[in-house]
Amino acid sequence: MFRLLTTLILVIGSLWLPARAADTGWLSETRHPHVKVRLERDGERALLRVQLTEGWKTYWKSPGEGGIAPAIAWQGTPRVTWHWPTPTRFEVAGLPAQGYPGDVTFPLTVTSPGELGGTLRLPTCSNVCVLTDFPFTLDEGGATDADFDRRYAQALSQVPRPLPETMQVQSGYRPGELQVEATRPGGWQRPALFVDTVKGALFGAPRFTLEGDRLIAVLPVEDEWGKGAPDLQGQPLPLVLVNDGQGWQLDSRPGPPLSEAPAPPLSLWSLLLLALAGGLILNLMPCVLPVLALKIGSLTRHSEDHREVRAGFVASSLGILVSFWLLALMSALLRLTGAALGWGIQFQSPWFIAIMVLVTGLFTANLLGLFELRLPSTLATRLGVAGGQGRLGHLLQGMFATLLATPCSAPFLGTAVAFALAAPLPQLWLVFTTLGLGMALPWLLPALSPTMARLLPRPGPWLNGLRPLLGIMMLGSSLWLVSLLEHHLPNYLVLALGALLLLLPCAALARVSRRHGVLALLALVLMLPPALLALRDASATVRTDAVTWQPLSEAAIQAALGDGKRVFVDVTADWCITCKANKFNVLLDPAVQAALAADDVVALRGDWSTPSDTISVFLKGRGVAAIPFNQVYGPGLPRGKVLPPLLDTPSTLAALTEARGETP
Numbered sequence: 109m110f111r112l113l114t115t116l117i118l119v120i121g122s123l124w125l126p127a128r129a130a131d132t133g134w135l136s137e138t139r140h141p142h143v144k145v146r147l148e149r150d151g152e153r154a155l156l157r158v159q160l161t162e163g164w165k166t167y168w169k170s171p172g173e174g175g176i177a178p179a180i181a182w183q184g185t186p187r188v189t190w191h192w193p194t195p196t197r198f199e200v201a202g203l204p205a206q207g208y209p210g211d212v213t214f215p216l217t218v219t220s221p222g223e224l225g226g227t228l229r230l231p232t233c234s235n236v237c238v239l240t241d242f243p244f245t246l247d248e249g250g251a252t253d254a255d256f257d258r259r260y261a262q263a264l265s266q267v268p269r270p271l272p273e274t275m276q277v278q279s280g281y282r283p284g285e286l287q288v289e290a291t292r293p294g295g296w297q298r299p300a301l302f303v304d305t306v307k308g309a310l311f312g313a314p315r316f317t318l319e320g321d322r323l324i325a326v327l328p329v330e331d332e333w334g335k336g337a338p339d340l341q342g343q344p345l346p347l348v349l350v351n352d353g354q355g356w357q358l359d360s361r362p363g364p365p366l367s368e369a370p371a372p373p374l375s376l377w378s379l380l381l382l383a384l385a386g387g388l389i390l391n392l393m394p395c396v397l398p399v400l401a402l403k404i405g406s407l408t409r410h411s412e413d414h415r416e417v418r419a420g421f422v423a424s425s426l427g428i429l430v431s432f433w434l435l436a437l438m439s440a441l442l443r444l445t446g447a448a449l450g451w452g453i454q455f456q457s458p459w460f461i462a463i464m465v466l467v468t469g470l471f472t473a474n475l476l477g478l479f480e481l482r483l484p485s486t487l488a489t490r491l492g493v494a495g496g497q498g499r500l501g502h503l504l505q506g507m508f509a510t511l512l513a514t515p516c517s518a519p520f521l522g523t524a525v526a527f528a529l530a531a532p533l534p535q536l537w538l539v540f541t542t543l544g545l546g547m548a549l550p551w552l553l554p555a556l557s558p559t560m561a562r563l564l565p566r567p568g569p570w571l572n573g574l575r576p577l578l579g580i581m582m583l584g585s586s587l588w589l590v591s592l593l594e595h596h597l598p599n600y601l602v603l604a605l606g607a608l609l610l611l612l613p614c615a616a617l618a619r620v621s622r623r624h625g626v627l628a629l630l631a632l633v634l635m636l637p638p639a640l641l642a643l644r645d646a647s648a649t650v651r652t653d654a655v656t657w658q659p660l661s662e663a664a665i666q667a668a669l670g671d672g673k674r675v676f677v678d679v680t681a682d683w684c685i686t687c688k689a690n691k692f693n694v695l696l697d698p699a700v701q702a703a704l705a706a707d708d709v710v711a712l713r714g715d716w717s718t719p720s721d722t723i724s725v726f727l728k729g730r731g732v733a734a735i736p737f738n739q740v741y742g743p744g745l746p747r748g749k750v751l752p753p754l755l756d757t758p759s760t761l762a763a764l765t766e767a768r769g770e771t772p
Contacts, residue, residue, distance in 0.1 A: 130247035134159070140240045143232050149224065150249040153260050154188075154216035156228070158208075164234045167207035168195035170305040175205045176231040176239070178214075183225040189217040193266035194348060194355030195302055197313060200233045204313060206302055213263040223247055268348045268355035277349065281340045281362035286311065286327040289366055289747070290349055296323045297352040303327065304346035308338045319730055320662035324366075324747065366747065376535065380542045387546020418554060420502040425548035427506020432544030435510075436537050455683035456719050458596035461589055465605070467508065468586035472579050473612055506551065510544075583609060592683050595718050653696060655704045660714035660726065665741060668710040674742035674767040676704055679723060679735050681716040686753060687736040694755040703764050742767025 130149040137143070142161040148154060158166060158178075167175045169192050182188070191214065195206045218224065224246040231239050271277065280287040288301060296318055303311045312328035329340070345360045455461060590605045658664060660677060668675045678695070680687040694700055704711050714723040716735055727737060730750070738751040740763040749763050 130249035132244045132246060135242045135244065137240050137242070140232070140238055142234070143230065143240055145228060145230060145242050147228075147244050147246050148249075148256060148259075149218065149246045150256055150260075152218050153256075154218055154224075154246065155256075155260060155263060156214040156216060157259075158212050158214070158230065160210055160212075160232060162210075164232050165198060165200065165205075165207055165209045166212065166230060166232050167205065168192060168302070170303065171207060171231075172197075172205040173203040173310060175200065175203075175207065175233075178228070178230050181227045181229065186218065186222075186224055187220040188224070189219070191215045191217065191264065191267045193263070194268050194350055194353070197300065197302075200237065205233075213259065213266075215260055215263040215267065221248060268350075268357040271349070271356045271358040275349075275356065277347075277358060277360065278366070279345065279347075279360045279362040280364055280366035281329075282365040283339075284329055285365075286329050286340065286345075286362060287366045288314075288325040288327070288347065288349075288360070290323045290325075291321050292323070292351060293321060295321050298350075299323050299325070300350035301325045301327070302348040302350070304348075306338075306340065306343070306345060309340065317731065319748065320665075320726065322747075379539065383539050383542040384546040384549075387543040388549055390547045391550050418556075421551050421554045423500070423502035424506035425551045427503035427508075428510050428548040428551065429506075429541065429544040430503070431507040431510030432540045432547075433537075436540035439540070440533055440536060455592065455681070456717065458593060461592050461596075461683075465586055465589045465593075468582055468589060469609055469612070471508075472582040472586055472609070473615075506548070510547065580613070583612065592717075595682070653691075654701055655695075655711050657711050657713040660712040661722065662726065664710070664712055669741055669743075669746065672708070672743060674706075674709045674764060675740065676709060676711050676764065677714075677737070677739040677741070677748075678712070679714040679716060679727065679737040681735060683717060684735050690736050690738070690755040694757050694760055697757050700757055700760055703761055708768070709764070740764060740767045742769065744769035 132147045134144045134146045136145075142164050143166075144159045146155075146157040146159075148157070160166065167177050169177045169190075171177050180188075180190075193208070193212060193214065195208060197204065197206055198209055199205065226244065228242040228244065229239055230242065231237060275290060275292050277288065277290045279289070286303070299316055299318075301314045308331050309329055310331065312330075314325040314327045317324040317326075331338070340362050341364065342361055345362060347358050347360050349356050349358065586609050587606055590602060590609065593605070594602050657678075660679065665675050665677070680691070695704075703709065714720070714726065716723045727733070727735075730737070730739070734753070736753060736755075738755060738760075739748045740751065741748045742764075745763075745767045749766070751760065751763060
């Protein structure tokens, strides 16, 4: 009976053992307790599982500088294929590396029967790097169990897949630079790119540029000694392209350099210099002129005490900085909520425009002498002794100047703002502060230099005659702000607000002479309708826009390029004064109009006067935060060429000619 029972157990055991996948169990090394490995096999499938303690990493098959790829020294010559999961990029001892921080499982395919044996040499790194050898023997195994199936399928899902037909990838090479361009329907999130080992070449971390569904990557290339790299044109180059953790494997052969390679990123110091210059140039924009006029008008309140004059300019400079800090705070809050970001987008809000209309209207009435802001004598004396009343007004002037400057996009400004809106929050605040310092610089000079303060015009009767002129300038700004409300209010309300503002000069004249006021009002009533009609007719006949503009979209750009046509992109807004200047000075120029009306040119326009997710995504994909934005595509410029914020006719025509594939 005992012999029968033993035989039965052995038979059942012999039937049960083959049903288990061959398994080494967890292997460890007492000298290196931070790592354990385990090998499992079931017929033609096998798994190499690596378990690392926190802070330790191992490497991909192309480990990068200073790394070593894991490898197995096999006994005999088994046919085994090692599948590598999608890696990540990290640094070890300051050197770039590619691999796996934490646990990782490698699926293997075994196409030779019989037992497997060998030694796994596994490199692992933290603050130090070590090599650990794990000898093993692995049986062929038998039928699979459900848990092995799950683990193998999960490990295989982390391996890059073949590139789908819906994605298009091309690559180019110039000495020291590999360029890869990939198009994926649905766009890109958290892109990454890895290059397999090429003899004599080391690849640095890629720089990415997003243009809608198109991803542009540029990788620096050098040899092992940090010098020139071999010519990679036409050479097989395995790539792993990643989108949001999903990888695709492809074999590329770089061709000639792709046109218009993105410029290398600027250093923080370079961007701060651009921000300083962009803020300084804002003072030359027409948006700020009404406030500068208001500043001159405030001299009527100054005595000949140059210290008080200088203190006023310091207060105005502080007001500029405070406004830029408020803009930085607004940008930070909008970014945290995922809202659209951009320079001047507050002018998309009807409430903001209405407040600005109210403020400019009050300033207009004040400059025209319709009212004076007077405080009780006791409070006025207290504030006057402390310099508070006047200096508070100067601070508000500085803040007002900044708010009126935001519809203008000065040179260098867009680059600095785009960097700030995408940078870490400390850098965002630093760039906005530098922009404020740049704009405040001309206001600070009279404050810091007594000589310049003495050169300012002295108060006198001439300023009493200047104030009405300054009031008319401020009235023009207020009327322009009212015109921006046409996107938010019925036309009759916009006309009523404009008419109400035009009554302010009539009321000012009525204070001097009732007869003059009545005559001015009568003249306004009689002349305003013909003036509006004449203005409409003039705008319809002088430099009429004969170009057929189509709605802007990524699909429209790609469709036009697919037809071999050129594309001119114009992103504009009614509140963007620089956009208006570009339109009347360049885009309505007869030569530019003729070029844009050509049969092979598709003109696309995006109107950002009101919030638009399409335009926000379009600009964000190009790393742009300020408008105007103009870009030219074509057979000669397949990746597009971005034009400067301030257009000029010769460079615009040259870009359109270049897009055709011809030299200008």
